[in-house]
Amino acid sequence: MNTTRELVQIQPTNLGTGVFSFKEGVPQIQFDIPMMPKIMNGKSLRISGTFSTFAEPGNLDANRPANRAGTAGRDVYIDSRTGVSSAIDFISIANQEGATYEVIKNYNRLCSSIMPLNDSLEDYIAGGQSMEYGACGKNTQQGRLCDADFDFSIPLLCGFLRGNPIDLQLVKGLRLTIQLAADNYVCRNNYWNKRAEFPHTGTSTGGDLGAHYQMKNVMLSFDAEVPDAEGQQAMVQNTNGNWDYEAYSSFYNVVQSSDHNAILNISKSRVISTIMNSIPSSFLNNHRYNSQLAVQFLQSNGVAPPNNVLSTAVKMKDITFTRGGLRQPLDFPISQEKTQAEGVADSQKNFVELNAIRNVWSLSNEVKGLRTELSLRRANNTLGNSKFNTSMNGNDGVQQYNMGVCFDAITDNGVSFKGEPLGIRIQSELTSGVPHSLFVFTKHKNTIIFNNGQVSVIN
Amino acid sequence: MSSGVGLPNLLRTDVMDRPVNQRLETDILYPVSSNQQVAKFVFDRKGILDSNSCLNIAATLPLLEPDAGGAFTDSGSSLPSSTGAMALVKRCFLEIGGRRVATLDEVGQYATWKRLHFSNEYREGVLQVKQGGSDVFTGSASSAYPPVQDGTIGRRSNETIQTAAANATATPKHQRLTASANTTPSWCLPLSSLIPMLKGFQIPLFAIAQEVCLVVEFNSGKVGDSWVATQGWGANAGDGRSSIVLPQLYIMADYLYYPDEMENIADAITNQGGYDLLYDEIQTQNAFQSAAGATATGFNITNQLALGGKKVKSIVCQRTDVATQLSNIGNYYSVALASTDKYNYTIDSKPFYSVDLGNAALQFSETCRIDDAPLRVPQVRYSKKGGTGAINGFTRRTFNGYNQTSEWGSQNWRGIRLSNAAGEGLRMSNLPVLHNNFGDMTGGEEIANYNNRYFITCQRMINISNGLVNMIE
Numbered sequence: 060m061n062t063t064r065e066l067v068q069i070q071p072t073n074l075g076t077g078v079f080s081f082k083e084g085v086p087q088i089q090f091d092i093p094m095m096p097k098i099m100n101g102k103s104l105r106i107s108g109t110f111s112t113f114a115e116p117g118n119l120d121a122n123r124p125a126n127r128a129g130t131a132g133r134d135v136y137i138d139s140r141t142g143v144s145s146a147i148d149f150i151s152i153a154n155q156e157g158a159t160y161e162v163i164k165n166y167n168r169l170c171s172s173i174m175p176l177n178d179s180l181e182d183y184i185a186g187g188q189s190m191e192y193g194a195c196g197k198n199t200q201q202g203r204l205c206d207a208d209f210d211f212s213i214p215l216l217c218g219f220l221r222g223n224p225i226d227l228q229l230v231k232g233l234r235l236t237i238q239l240a241a242d243n244y245v246c247r248n249n250y251w252n253k254r255a256e257f258p259h260t261g262t263s264t265g266g267d268l269g270a271h272y273q274m275k276n277v278m279l280s281f282d283a284e285v286p287d288a289e290g291q292q293a294m295v296q297n298t299n300g301n302w303d304y305e306a307y308s309s310f311y312n313v314v315q316s317s318d319h320n321a322i323l324n325i326s327k328s329r330v331i332s333t334i335m336n337s338i339p340s341s342f343l344n345n346h347r348y349n350s351q352l353a354v355q356f357l358q359s360n361g362v363a364p365p366n367n368v369l370s371t372a373v374k375m376k377d378i379t380f381t382r383g384g385l386r387q388p389l390d391f392p393i394s395q396e397k398t399q400a401e402g403v404a405d406s407q408k409n410f411v412e413l414n415a416i417r418n419v420w421s422l423s424n425e426v427k428g429l430r431t432e433l434s435l436r437r438a439n440n441t442l443g444n445s446k447f448n449t450s451m452n453g454n455d456g457v458q459q460y461n462m463g464v465c466f467d468a469i470t471d472n473g474v475s476f477k478g479e480p481l482g483i484r485i486q487s488e489l490t491s492g493v494p495h496s497l498f499v500f501t502k503h504k505n506t507i508i509f510n511n512g513q514v515s516v517i518n
Numbered sequence: 519m520s521s522g523v524g525l526p527n528l529l530r531t532d533v534m535d536r537p538v539n540q541r542l543e544t545d546i547l548y549p550v551s552s553n554q555q556v557a558k559f560v561f562d563r564k565g566i567l568d569s570n571s572c573l574n575i576a577a578t579l580p581l582l583e584p585d586a587g588g589a590f591t592d593s594g595s596s597l598p599s600s601t602g603a604m605a606l607v608k609r610c611f612l613e614i615g616g617r618r619v620a621t622l623d624e625v626g627q628y629a630t631w632k633r634l635h636f637s638n639e640y641r642e643g644v645l646q647v648k649q650g651g652s653d654v655f656t657g658s659a660s661s662a663y664p665p666v667q668d669g670t671i672g673r674r675s676n677e678t679i680q681t682a683a684a685n686a687t688a689t690p691k692h693q694r695l696t697a698s699a700n701t702t703p704s705w706c707l708p709l710s711s712l713i714p715m716l717k718g719f720q721i722p723l724f725a726i727a728q729e730v731c732l733v734v735e736f737n738s739g740k741v742g743d744s745w746v747a748t749q750g751w752g753a754n755a756g757d758g759r760s761s762i763v764l765p766q767l768y769i770m771a772d773y774l775y776y777p778d779e780m781e782n783i784a785d786a787i788t789n790q791g792g793y794d795l796l797y798d799e800i801q802t803q804n805a806f807q808s809a810a811g812a813t814a815t816g817f818n819i820t821n822q823l824a825l826g827g828k829k830v831k832s833i834v835c836q837r838t839d840v841a842t843q844l845s846n847i848g849n850y851y852s853v854a855l856a857s858t859d860k861y862n863y864t865i866d867s868k869p870f871y872s873v874d875l876g877n878a879a880l881q882f883s884e885t886c887r888i889d890d891a892p893l894r895v896p897q898v899r900y901s902k903k904g905g906t907g908a909i910n911g912f913t914r915r916t917f918n919g920y921n922q923t924s925e926w927g928s929q930n931w932r933g934i935r936l937s938n939a940a941g942e943g944l945r946m947s948n949l950p951v952l953h954n955n956f957g958d959m960t961g962g963e964e965i966a967n968y969n970n971r972y973f974i975t976c977q978r979m980i981n982i983s984n985g986l987v988n989m990i991e
Binding site: 061 | 894937944
């Protein structure tokens, strides 16, 4: 079958004034991709547009942030490791008849795990991440970027799109719905950095007056292979087929104790891995903190107000994964107690966690490093302090802490969790009164079956 | 005539299907003729030429008078920082039996584009060592001391032993061109970079009865073309011409032998119709764009690309200001406009994009699709969006005496992929391809004349049989 390349460009169905924003626009973007005899390259799908941040209500140039100048009260940052992806709260991919292929809630939190584990600082600075995702990898550079409009063209990291090419005729077209995250989730001032890491210089109050963001000129585009007339006719006539794809499901938990047990009924038959990240619940939707942080549990730095913030790491102990009550896939807890006490990197935890996202034997680039892992102040650290600070040339000293495990990296066909709940036990020295949000994502395989034009999804 | 038989993997750079006995011979191949304009190398008729064979090249630069006057001295000048030693070569072509089967014009410009695909790690560990240049950008600080993290990028700074005076970085000494052939550095250029046809193809020299030769034409030796001056010598740089060190000009030719397989390959080539080789040929085309006006104004240009009958895989467009050399980069750049311009291509009277591309990130993304690999370019090096002249995201720390802010928006290469998912090019009709580019020019952009240079990747095929090489397409 001869095919030619085409770039399909689609504007939002609910374009309205052309401005998408939580505060001063429409917080949902919907794209309708028609049913057509073309083959979509899902990996090439991009959501493009122009991203703007403002320090005050009103989308005026006078209300722009002044991060670079360091003007008090005008610092508005977005997360430097996920960029514009931090503004996507959930994504739904369905067909034009309403059958849902994938829904990812807390998509931004998923990105805060998988992007830094797949890209190094070099990728962020010089590898296209700063151009496509609007993610510079470093806070100060991200601040500079946020001072003015910048263009983005983000891929969507959904399993459905990242797998095999998609026959748009057979899937009966697609409807992508993107729900934007709240302004206080996406935008933040520099309070945490300045007060916690540079405690003597902080006067940050930016965002108190209503920092917000907006997207405009939004468009979806993707590569399509267009067959010749004969091929198109064959595609139109074909009503049967099936294919496997990977999808993420998301769960939410709140950790309040030093021995947290969660039982999740994920009810999927081919689960490949699970990945989790956590953040103090008080940081979420709070313009003083980065809601995209993926750090280990935190406690107060012990400083008197107003410099009192959660920035000291709580000592983590063991993480245990179970399936139907039995420890699986590891028959031992992932222990960090000793490494955390010694103030060194949690090698075992990092190894297992990375394996959940990618095959560690092909690992070559990631944000993780000693600078990110050992930079938080850790009360029980033998030094009692962070080991690295933010660096000009190296990574920011902000931790990248995930928890996760791969259930099946060999056959890639996954393990059944139908009727067998996933158990997660996290032991730490977390004290009460500091709840942490735990975002859990499972990657599993789905199968779509097309039978005489009827679509069914088996998971 | 085509045989319909593709290359066996002994003649490709792939992994072998099975273990095979192999022998490697490396010869130093000097040119049969050479001067400061051109050199011709003729390969021996033996073995299989490994495409990773390298051209060894060196250049000297005469002593120059400092701008401040005084005795002539070594200027500490170096190769263009984004191009390296590829800037010493203007044009290169491969001839078989007296016929030119592959040509690359504007070697330095094309190499600059290809170099954007390499990671910082590869540039630092391999490219800068073998080919020179300095294009690793990472987080940097302002020129103030103590260092201020003001969100800029630049060449690597020394953050631990910086003193008040040490806010400058410079090309390392071992990369600086000197006036003596004994001390000037020599470089190593892979043949597959000089002749893109050789990417993935090993020439079976033993089975080709005709003369196989490589012709290398050198660049002018002028500042900006072949080298760039450090600050303090800029005013007198026009007096200097770099010279190729001819005794150091040779090819380190690797000849591969597969004792158990050569006979089969020879048999296939001589008795069974031979092999077809599909390869990429890079064509270049230039279009002059005169100044848009005396004051800030809109512009709208349409350039025609005559590609009738060719199978085109991609088109890359580069825009240079004909009168401007950038410090440290020379003439090897593609300048972005302050307000992102839009473009579209019309192919067979139909616009390729249903909506003109005006989003810098989407333009970047489309350009990355050409090789299915991301360009390793920081946002501020690709686009000028979000910055202003003096405060543009690059550090004000200097490199070779020049403020690095001149790198802003200096690698705005934009391209379109026309090949399908299988890598098959698009057959062009006799109607010319139209490249329409429009937008606004401000801040002095409007008074400059531009050259739009197109690198067009065409799919071609040759057949190697009976010891002869025939062009099929």
